[in-house]
Amino acid sequence: MITSGLQDQLYPGAVTLIAKDGDIVFHESVGDSYKYDANGEPLSSEDMITMTNETLFDLASLTKTFTATAIMQLHEKNRLSIDDLVIDYLPEFSTHPEKDTITIEQLLTHTSGLPASISLANYDEQEEMWGAILSLETVYTPGAQMIYSDVGMMILGKIVEVVSEQSLDSYVEEWITVPLGMTDTMFNPNRELHTIAPTEYSPDRGLVWGDVHDEKAAALNGVAGHAGLFSTAYDLAIFLQTMINGGSYGDAQVLQPESLQLMMKDQITTESHLGQSLGWNVNRGWFMAGLSSPSTVGHTGFTGTSFVLDPLTDSFVIFLTNRVHPTRNEGSINGVRHDLVQQFIRSIPYSHPLGGHTWYSGMTSHASSELVFEFDTYETDRLVFDTSFDILNDIARDQGFVELSTDDGNTWDILPVTISMDDYTKTMHHSWIGSTKNHWVEAQASIEHLTEEEILIRFRYVTSGSNGKGWWIRPSNPENWSLVNDQNWSLIETELEVSVH
Template identity: 40%
Template sequence: MAAHGDRAGGRGDGGGGGPLSSPRLRHGTPERAGLDADLLAGLVRDVRLLSEGFRPWCSGAVMLAGRGPVIAAEAVCGWAVRYAGYDAAADRGVELPPAARVPMTLDTPFDLASLTKLFTSIAAVQQIERGTLGIDAKVGAYVPEFTAAARHGITVRQLLTHTSGLRPELPLFDAPDLPARLALLRAEAPSSAPGTYLYSDLNMLLLQHVLERLTGRPLDALIREGITRPLGMTATSYGPRTGAAATEDQRRPWGKADRGMLRGEVHDENAWALGGVAGHAGLFAPAHDLAVLCRTLLNGGSYGTARILGPDFVDLMLTAPGLGFRIDQPSFMGELAGHGAAGHTGFTGTSLVLDPTTDTFLVLLANTVHPRRRPADSTPRASAATRLARAVVPLGSL
């Protein structure tokens, strides 16, 4: 199908600010951003094809890319809602009639899945900057009822760098109620020696409880008051969300719960079982809001007149091994990786990459699990990032 609102370059709507403010995002031409127009046009064409074919990579996608304060390319393709369900016998989606489908738009909110971890990490580093949270403090000092973490001396830094040794996930959704789910989390001991890298959702769940105990505020309020509201990211929030891109016809045995077709309800089963607000998943956002977050971090923690972190603490997050962020991962960063690019992916098909060296950013959001989850494939993400990397015009040539 044709894309809705694709462009490389585009309208010039605002931006900038006074001498005490950092530049805000604005739309502009690739040339103004210091990017090659032909290569960006190729990036747009690639994104438009992601929802095509018999087994497309995704039902629909939205992409924003730019350099400095300029959004130089954006594209949207496919459908926010394409399927009524999944037919396990035929191993294919049950397509809605064309009139009942919902087209993807630039403003469609997505279930961010693990991109939520970035917001939890920023909220933690904000407390570290204020001196209220010690980066090498023991988790047990803040939440002693998490007895296994306390007994093994897990630290805040280990949670932020996925070196706590906790296993990747824990089936909290199988416990009968919230108290039983929290009891499982509190008793969970590391499966490998602390200090060893092992990516785990449990790190951000523990960090959520540390932050909530420390501040006396729920995580959704901390993210709203400390990140999204000051940055004007008004479309970013925890669910439920109306108008969101659909995710999965979630049923056993491929899913971990029988919930049916999901739209606007968090896809992650543990986040759902914990009430929808979790440190590792649960946020919804459109692409532009995530571009604002990228721009803020590339600006050293400031956007317009708002400051959410100081430059030194942004550097701490974005310097290997990274705090919350993954650094130089060619599997989804393509040729942007190699000199300090930072980013993350989400299980539902979401991703973002920002590269401080070239001052570029790429947001690619897709509903790859609609109508059901498949083995992860980051090839289109890496290809898009490589397109952007090759489009960078050396500063001396501008």
């Protein structure tokens, strides 16, 4: 799969690191870091530089997660509050009445109303650049919707500097990377070029190699809240394991568990279905694939970087490429990102403590599967089954349906089903979406209104191009259930752990 991206010339090389339960289970490099000349032609084999596990990558927007971590550190130290107004720290931001209401939290969640980007090409001095950034007007009402904004994260980086009285690169080094032992993570890397993956050939800058690729960050001397960090897969593994550990790694505690939980919580509840926490993407199936859940976080970077962290399975996937070498105009790597995570999730054992017969929908994209039972209503007025599901609630939405037929399958009606777990109950009146977060729940539906002695029950699962872990069904009182059709479903019998496949 990773090599297919090489063959399709989506990137010259890549490093992948996958960890599960605190152990690195896969860490490999493929291809080359330096491969093409300014005309996009392959170099001679003697001039190419092979990609290694130790190669440094321009992280691009993965930098945003470090900026968010810095903000949360200052929040828990009471140096600022995420509820504070931006103008409390940057008075020059007050250039329009609407901007006076923007909070730090809105910058973190990309709901500030600020534009996505800004060109700094026409400015020579840093003071002029920041004057232009801070004087930008909103493009929509703050808090009304989410639009991904580099500008907001740039301003957050400036707030870190104002509050801490340190430059952003100095702050990240002192309070995040050095305590965690991340010796290969830095802005403006002072390393030999052969250890760094080059990016694009620029008409103005030549081959961008060892300097940040992002034009805005480059104009700001390589240090900005939205882009600029370089790192290795191993260093990022330390960072992500710290998040799984509740903010600690070894003897270092960079965030308290309460602050980490707040940072990772999905703050977006609108119908956009683009989950967003404080600086991190949440539940984005298009690159998180089968690891997607309301608890899954991660980010992507324009240069070809990404990581996905799933605390429910205690795992993460790091995929680093320099896909913009030699040009940004090649195809998208999102398919590889998605399929890499999907291949990993298929290998994770899924807890199945109930015994008996369990059917599993699978994880196939762009598919429709049906599981049909004949159900004997004799001496029962309720349909009861155990279930666990992770049905992706992203823009490309997957859906599950529980349906009832009383005329031998000629017509089907939605059957409302109530699920219960601990003190939580929810009735599925139409489609099943969302996640039980790797837990099994009891599901019940009333059928007391039926007069037929035998009915058909259908579980129908429809997936898009991005899908979650799938749907598990285990009938209670199996003597009442007779299988009619299990198209594209798999039967799992009396195993305590089953692989997602």
